[in-house]
Amino acid sequence: MRSVDREGGRGATSLDEAMQRSREPLSLRQAPRCLAKTRRGTLCQAPATPKGRCRMHGGAPGSGGPKGPRNGMWKHGQYSQDMIEQRREVRRIIKAAKDALDAF
Template identity: 65%
Template structure:
């Protein structure tokens, strides 16, 4: 059972086909559908990854500079461990 479209919507949206998805209540979504038959909330096109490279942020624990520093620290500790001073 489809509910009537909202009278406050512009005519182009009022005449647009509706989304075919079901809501949690079991009723049909009343949002205007895109060409794929779903609205933007129920399976529309992806907006893509965020701007910049925030998903590829590195903490630096595996960087070459940090590993050289850790190796030097290990060698210093190994040298001090044998000292009986």
């Protein structure tokens, strides 16, 4: 028995031909691609939304909740990026001072 591929045995000869036979509407075929990294390690090729990712992926630059007190989960700012960075800087200065004292 002869095997028949999904395109009815014609076989794709080029990407352009494959694109022309696609059942996707033209607007979807021309949409920018998602390009998120998939679990296979390849780039996602699904059509992207205006934020740059497809319906399955997120985390595009500029997406997510607002920074600072505008964020609904904001209570005291203890874990805001600014405060975390500030504590890191203080620890770095204390360690540098201790290292300087230990040198004597």
